[in-house]
Amino acid sequence: MSSPLRVGIAGLGTVGASVIRLLERQAASLAASTGRTISLAAVSARDRAKERGIDMKGAQWFDDPVALAQAPGIDLFVELMGGDEGPAREAVEAALKAGKSVVTANKALLAKHGMALAKLAEEKRVALAFEASVAGGIPIVKTLREGLAGNQIGRVYGILNGTCNYILSRMELEKMSFDDCLREAQRLGYAEADPTFDIGGFDTAHKLAILTSLAFGVAVDAEAIHIEGIQSITLEDLTAADDLGYRIKLLGVAQRTPEGIEQRVHPTMVAKTSAIAQVMGVTNAVTIDADAVKELTLVGPGAGGDATASAVVADIADIARGIRSAPFGLPVAALEKAPRRAMQRHEGGYYIRLSVVDRSGAAAAIATRMAQRNISLESIMQKSRGAAKGASSGEPVSVVLLTYATTESNIREALEAALSDGYIAGRPQVIRIERE
Incomplete structure (x- = not known):
């Protein structure tokens, strides 16, 4: 069997504590499936005295997560602190620069600095794994x-x-x-x-x-x-x-x-x-x-200590096996900067809820504004609070429109025109429809 994989974990909240429990509980099966033991070598958190209900005997304590990330006594750094700047970013960068693989659950860090961190991992020929950053326990x-x-x-x-x-x-x-x-x-x-x-x-x-x-x-x-x-x-x-x-x-x-x-x-x-x-x-x-x-x-x-820890441990096991994939599927240099499609060009069906002024010609005027933008209506629902009493109460009528596929810009232009006509009270509610 290969030498042990020595793990350092920064962040001992709900997820960090669950990771330690999973590593202990699954120690034998992880060793059998990866070909090496996985040991908790070091930890870091803000409060050393806090009772966490986990066994950390034999693990070295670091008050500074950056010092932990650089420590010669670990092979793999696990970041579970959170945040897109500060200690989380500094510690992950320090670990990668020191030639250590990194596992993180930090989606904010990856969304902001993912490309730079992936490039650094490539340069150092180490892994940057983040299964737990999206959708918790879903792989x-x-x-x-x-x-x-x-x-x-x-x-x-x-x-x-x-x-x-x-x-x-x-x-x-x-x-x-x-x-x-x-x-x-x-x-x-x-x-x-x-x-x-x-x-x-x-x-x-x-x-x-x-x-x-x-x-x-x-x-x-x-x-x-x-x-x-x-x-x-x-x-x-x-x-x-x-x-x-x-x-x-x-x-x-x-x-x-x-x-x-x-x-x-x-x-x-x-x-x-x-x-x-x-x-x-x-x-x-x-x-x-x-x-x-x-x-x-x-x-x-999608969340919770055990579910997120499951994804973290899966990444640790991959690294123990020697698996090192390009973090985002392709080398950073091969990742294109995709053209952005403006939301105004989005096409689809729409749900629109309007508070329509209860007076003659209002519905026809709104329908005209829709037709002027080539918006076809799939259905219309109307419920008047005044109608229930047999006469108009003077309160606005709630009208729901469902449209066939059209563009975001057409919807916005039609509603702005209807608002300017004075037939709508308050801002319209617009919800997009996602077709199968």
Whole structure:
């Protein structure tokens, strides 16, 4: 058997502690499958005295993660601290420069500095592995980079944030408001005290940037992603979607188009019959459209100590076996800078909810504005609060429009024109429809 792989772990939170437990519990099977033992040689965290319920006997303690990354007593550095700058970036760079392979779960770091770190890993002929950075325990990185090497991928999309999926699921199933669901998610530990990074779509965007690079052989370009969160989604939208045969999910979508790579994160209506619509709660899912396998959907836990640790340990095992893949599937020099496709050119169907002023000619005027932009309507739903009393109450009428495929720019222009006509009260709600 080869010499032991000596592992140093920086970050002993939920995931770090779970990694140590998995390495201990699976020690015999990992040694048998990789041909060498994997030993915990050193650790680093902010609080040395904290009780973590893990056995770290024999592991050297470092207060400075950079010093750990450079330590001659480790062969592999595992970064589980988080953050796109500061100690996480400094320690990963230090480890790579010292000729040590790196495993990380840090999607923010990879979305911002992934190309530079991958180039450094290539130069030093070491591994940079990050299965745990996207979709927790789902092996999506290896699937795109290795399992689908014989395919040309046309689109990759998915539910990449469990917090948002939990909120939308509870809103729909239990008829709760967004604010109530968010408070419950925070109470259960699914959402942070400041949930902006999750509900604003930024966490999903970081993960999508990584998937886009792997799927299409392009450089990571997080700045190209159009981002919208779920803050504006109401119970009325979810009810209307249900009536129309859809569910609303926050999706990250990347697809190849003749004009370039389109990357977008936004609330999306998906048919209730689709595989991804069945994914509820904190679960994640990723669907890949490819020429050989057609459609492939992977579903599993997107977060949590054990699920994320499972992906980290899988990367550690690969490195123990001597496997060193190009981090993003191709050498950095071969990754193209893909042309960005502007969101205004996006084509698809749209759900539009309007509060229409309840007076004669309003509906006809809005329909005219749609027709002027060549927008065809698939269906119209209308519910007037005043009508229930047998007469107009003077309150706006809620009108839902479902369009056939059109462009983002056409939708925006038609709605701006309708707003200027004075027939719409408040801002329209617009949700894109993702077809199978």
